[in-house]
Amino acid sequence: MSVIESVAEACKELKLSRNIVDNMQKIQEEDRYKFLLQLFQLEIQHRADNRRQRNIKSAGFYNMKSFSDYVYDDLELPSGLSISDIESAEFVRRKENLILYGNSGTGKSHLATAIGIKACMEDMRVGFYRTAGLVNKLLEARQQGALDKLFRKLSKLDLIICDEWGYVPLDMVGGQLLFQVISECYETKSLIITTNLEFSKWVNIFYNQEMTAAMIDRLVHLAPARGW
Known part of the structure; x- marks a missing residue:
């Protein structure tokens, strides 16, 4: 030998x-x-x-996207947040949230995916979900008695991306489960949400004013940006 x-x-x-x-x-x-x-x-x-x-x-990214072909012209950033913060995914390390709000076709999913891929390259664990798909996973896990297992999986992530938030109305149980995900992420990991609905219309998704208000409160408390 x-x-x-x-x-x-x-x-x-x-x-x-x-x-x-x-x-x-x-x-x-x-x-x-x-x-x-x-x-x-x-x-x-x-x-x-x-x-x-x-x-x-x-x-679980649906497409591979990068910052190189993303156009920031229409993105409005609040004071204290820079493009560098976004492209470095540094806000994820700070466990801050990012809410990308705007009309369809404005590149919200593109930007969310690019940030998620950058976070992966920075050795962070990411879950990318269409919001309706995540709720379906939660409902299936509940039905199969595997909800705790799914929550443990989600708890290991550094960043959860909920794409197309509000595109599909949720039933009461689905809304409650999604609220539980958001609550358990509070100050423990980052969330990125892409949506074309302003906050005042979120109650039409979750059907419960108090739960909707509590969810928004948890999201915006550590949310440095809303775009478009």
């Missing part, structure tokens, strides 16, 4: 990446300590890249 094959076997036994074998043949360094350091650094980078790709895959 060659040295390369022996290293491959050792990596398998130690549950290390086969990438180590590939990289050790690429490194041009005679000093054994520097060689080992470079090997470790390449493996760390490899694992980080894989983790980012897993984050993106598990997030």
Whole structure:
């Protein structure tokens, strides 16, 4: 057995990446300590890249979008929030919310997706949902007795994106479950909501004035921006 094959076997036994074998043949360094350091650094980078790709895959984005082709001309930002804050996803680390409000076709979903992908690349865990789809998941989990499991999954996320908020009216139970999601996110993670409905019309989605007011209060308390 060659040295390369022996290293491959050792990596398998130690549950290390086969990438180590590939990289050790690429490194041009005679000093054994520097060689080992470079090997470790390449493996760390490899694992980080894989983790980012897993984050993106598990997030559930419907399309891949970036900031490079996004036009900010019609986006109105409040004082204290900059385009840099948005593109760095720094507000997600601060556990702040972002409410993107505007007419259909103004790029709300594009921007939300681009932020979500950036968060994934920054080693944050993201869930992207069409709001009606998330409510359906909640209702199905409730029916199957798996609601706690779904809430535990959601609790592990750093950012939840609710796209197309208010496009489909919810029944009372669905609204209550969505309210529970929002409540459990309060000050523990970030939310991004895209909607074409102003706050005054949200009661038409949830049918309960008190619950709607409480939900808006939780959202806007840590929401730095509304656009368009």
